[in-house]
Amino acid sequence: MNDMRDILLEQTDRLFGDTVDADAWTAADSGSLDRSLWARFEEAGLTRAALDEADGGSDLGLADILALTRLAGRHAVPGPLPETMLAGWLWRRVDGDALAGVLGFGPVRPADCFTLTPDGQGWRLSGEAARVPWGGVADRLVLSARTLEGEAMLAVAEPVETAITGGGNLANEPRDSLVFDDLPLAADRVRPWPESDRGPTLMQIGALMRAQQIAGALQRVLEMSIEYANDRVQFGRPIAKFQAVQHMLAVAAGHVAAASMAAEAAAARDVDDPHFALDVAIAKARAGEAVRPVTDAAHQVHGAMGFTHEHSLHFLTRRLWSWREEFGNERLWQREIGRVVATTGADRLWPLLTDLG
């Protein structure tokens, strides 16, 4: 924590608080991008958070971008702001130029992959990716791909010439399936991505992004529920006075705190640290696991009111139910952790845990 960061986070929290309201969420439910809201984010420099100051950016590192991502989760910010910040960071990490506009990245499923074939000075990109966040809305996408020789690359493509099958998650955030068929890319749109040695995978960056959004949204859902429980009178007293309600929310608070700790620990880890992969897996697994008990308690406390479109709770809970599935659900990441631990072995388990910190 430093002062500059605190100020930035405080300002951004206020900006989100001022601009993201029930109207914005309702508008976003159509699945389209709210351009005027986006303009506010651009104006505040958020969309260029990762870029060099020389390019009009804020030169933020991954930890700061993830702190903003958590705020975006807390406010259920409509639009691909975290995706845009992180796509910018990814491309800058491979010394790419400053990417402008609305950005996304992918693929988001382990099974999907893109192939690059050389074409004169440039490249051609082919392949499919399912359910890319804002894939059909973004101006450009940062994509992981492989050459025919198997070398890992990042490529920047514009989905204009793409076969797009639109879809959405439970919050109607666009999740579009893309097919690229020999899309020509200029030489400077493709760069080596040394993920096999040390770098993070796009799945990991995406999982970390969602873990932070989940942690932020869970905290908000808990706060809304506490407030509602104190306001709502039943049987002659606020329902917050009922032991069953108190215990339900106490348990939920435990899950919120655990999700938050797991996400923060991973966000604080350097991507080059050998424990980065394990921490990301723990973050997405633990945050995903928290979604159900917290949203259950929240809806139980809110009663019928929480199911109305008018009440804001569902704008958060529908996102939570979707985000936990995206970039790998908890089971996928638990398997990752389990395999690392199994390979480490029972007698090296405790040293691994203390080493992880």
Place this chain on the structure above:
Amino acid sequence: MNDMRDILLEQTDRLFGDTVDADAWTAADSGSLDRSLWARFEEAGLTRAALDEADGGSDLGLADILALTRLAGRHAVPGPLPETMLAGWLWRRVDGDALAGVLGFGPVRPADCFTLTPDGQGWRLSGEAARVPWGGVADRLVLSARTLEGEAMLAVAEPVETAITGGGNLANEPRDSLVFDDLPLAADRVRPWPESDRGPTLMQIGALMRAQQIAGALQRVLEMSIEYANDRVQFGRPIAKFQAVQHMLAVAAGHVAAASMAAEAAAARDVDDPHFALDVAIAKARAGEAVRPVTDAAHQVHGAMGFTHEHSLHFLTRRLWSWREEFGNERLWQREIGRVVATTGADRLWPLLTDLG
């Protein structure tokens, strides 16, 4: 329900209530058989429940034996009374003679099996079985075995000449591993067991026995907890007045009722009914699933008191924690159910369920 059965159950309930007390449970914790208690059961005709009246038995059918088994579970009756009744029933089912004494049956794990080889007029029995209930204590065991040609048989063996490795479950009920090595058996100690066509397997009979014991013991644990919650004063009132305690026991009551329904339905099914196998699987799976929530609530309500040897709760809970593992835990039986349903197919699922009743 008929009158005779009601009277028998009532009398047996009273007998167990009079004879099985904390002293009897404490004595049974040594793992040995309480011969004087057993004599009481013999005197009451319980050990010969399945036998022909001509042999001094009560000529009870499986449903009645299972009703007694449930009572035995309710009272956590020390000694292999259900095993003895059911072993007698099994042997009678293949027209065997009236078996006297303390009986057991096995094997109890799908992987264990015995082999019969002809030897003159008689047979020789070989094989191993792990953790047979009271295997080293019983006078004789009813064992399923196969001939070299794969024909399913039942055999009666006396474990006297057996290699026995003693063990126990969490309630210190003997669970002994047996090795028979060419044990000679007279011709009339071996009979064909048509389990492959229609008959129940010994695993099924054992699972049904344990499901009934679990259902009986769960009901008792619930009653003890309700009583304790009404008696125990904390913070100036009976803990039964706390909403958290009420809800914990309400949830437990749901599991008790479900376990009971599942076990009763299977116990009421004729062994020759094609749905017998599915009902047994459902009974053991559902009863096993109920053990954790009910014992959790019971121990939580009883607080530290429930962990003392002096209080009777643990004589039931330790048995419950053991019985759910024996003759297949819930996962084993869930797999059975799942495979039957998968084979039946999605579109035949509903007719299967209504057909099952």
Place this chain on the structure above:
Amino acid sequence: MNGLQFTPRALPGAAEDMRRRVRDFLARAAAAGHYRPGEASWNSFDAGFSRRCGEAGLIGVTWPRSYGGEERSYLERYVIMEEMLAAGAPVGAHWIAERQSGPQILTHAHPAVKARILPEIAAGRCFFGIGMSEPDSGSDLASVRTRATQVDGGWKINGRKIWTTNAGQVNYLNLLARTGDAGPNRHGGLTQFIVDLSKPGVEIRPIRDLTGRAEFCEEVFDDYFVPDEMVLGKVGEGWSMVTGELAYERSGPDRILSPFNLLREAVRAVGEEPDDAGAEEIGRWIANVVTLRRMSVSVAGMLADGKAPNAQAALVKDLGTTFERELPEQARLLAPREPEQNAAEPYTAALAQVTLNAPSWTIRGGTREILRGIIARELGLR
């Protein structure tokens, strides 16, 4: 403790005859394109489908013939309900009228009202909603504030009701209103009315829910006039009438089969040769569904015998909705999908539908907390 026993109950032969009749009806309706199997549930409003059910004699079968019924047993009726739900038939239009309003009218209404309304319900042409909850009352019915004031020839209603299913499409409401003081036990002074929504003085506002649909409504009554004839039961005895019959609402197959479509699609998703994990999960669900159904049938049997198994019904509903709530959480891990409403793949769509609706199942018809309180009281804990 005796209050929480469930005796296994075999459905009588007549019920199984009825089952064949319903399956036949459903097969023909599906073949004729009158509904799409698996897609709908007890909250899907389809007046045309309900009319067909009425024509086939599948509504109000327990009622006297003089009112359009067939004087059949409650267990035969149970079979109709579960077959409709398992098929995913759109029974939402007549569901409430058949389950709650009809029986209340039969027992408590003015003879002329019975003669007028019951045959229409049975014919699948007359639909009801429930006007119990209010913006500030929720599960606490004793706090109802909508007021009925006696006027010449009837009553004037003023106040607001909320969470009425499909109020914009039904003909009548069962309305609970305050007609006097609550009294020391908080349960007095409430009266039930039948409210004709075609009459002036009531405004209906749809409430959009989180799935984007508007199944719930709010109603505002402004000097709405109800003739005396439309008072249901005795004035001031509304509370016991409402709470006394909750067993009918709480133990039904709708408390088990709401996510049946997801269960069926999960079986399809794991295929004919599931791995161990898939077989286990399916097996656990089936063990629970079969057992819950047996408990539900047991309660239906008690109702058929004229008993009032309120605590058993509460227990079945609590256990049933807990199971329904678990199901999508386990299903999402069994065969991972990103749930999407209206997805082409049935499993993905069913997962989305159940994920969005399941949290409401532990609230409708008495919250989990209310139900557990009823069970605890029966256990002797209060």
Place this chain on the structure above:
Amino acid sequence: MNGLQFTPRALPGAAEDMRRRVRDFLARAAAAGHYRPGEASWNSFDAGFSRRCGEAGLIGVTWPRSYGGEERSYLERYVIMEEMLAAGAPVGAHWIAERQSGPQILTHAHPAVKARILPEIAAGRCFFGIGMSEPDSGSDLASVRTRATQVDGGWKINGRKIWTTNAGQVNYLNLLARTGDAGPNRHGGLTQFIVDLSKPGVEIRPIRDLTGRAEFCEEVFDDYFVPDEMVLGKVGEGWSMVTGELAYERSGPDRILSPFNLLREAVRAVGEEPDDAGAEEIGRWIANVVTLRRMSVSVAGMLADGKAPNAQAALVKDLGTTFERELPEQARLLAPREPEQNAAEPYTAALAQVTLNAPSWTIRGGTREILRGIIARELGLR
């Protein structure tokens, strides 16, 4: 809401130095046969092992040097505790004295008492038990009835205490007794005493538990005399002294690592190449253990900073014991065994040990219900 934030806290270099020192000690102790790794826990009483810990300077490291300590940080102490637990070392003899009694004595005791007792605790030669609960009080400490009456030069104690761990083997008890009226908030009139169990007037009765062992004891005091010097803190302020320091008891690694041996054996049981189900289960546990440990370290850091994170500690304990309670239930299905105490196979034995003990973990040190009440109050719900 701010009260339930947990800031990630990295252990300082000194703590990692301490870790190496403890591992070294443990490796040598295991090699010399002074304990059998993995088998014991924080309730295993082994006076000889504790003396070795004391000799190695691993007890009371946060205390002043003048009292036998090393004036190290609370985080260094944390590392000692967790290393001992993870190794399954038999630290039960000095556990309570080091965790609760020592700090209380340091803050509240008469100087002569401090000088006499603390160095003995630090040397691993002096052991304590807790005398809070009574047969009729349980979690409700305000209802304590054991009475201390002022007499010449001290106090006479009469009454019964229960659930004291290893009372038959320890030297002293921290005893809470009634010295005056409770007052309107029910929390007054209680005083803490140090009770020397070698003196006459106290009878100790072991209580056998469900595992067959007698770890708990009951103590009966009959005109037992305590000199004034052995009063801990001010007369009448016992309640706040006891409850104010619960964070020390509730957030420690013992609330996470009690079943660590089972976790380790489960990893061994699934092998180096687990199937999907095995990998998932192990992965879920590890995600939880790592996160809980981070939260626990965060609380230790707050304690090191002189804060009183009572609600955070309650939350960590609730989450930790819930996890500990889940673990054996999942483990039994992951690698099915029929659990058996003292089985030769480590996994079977660990499963039995944890199955029998886990239900008590949600009761010791404040029941789940008490903890959730504390959390709810901090959330602003009361």
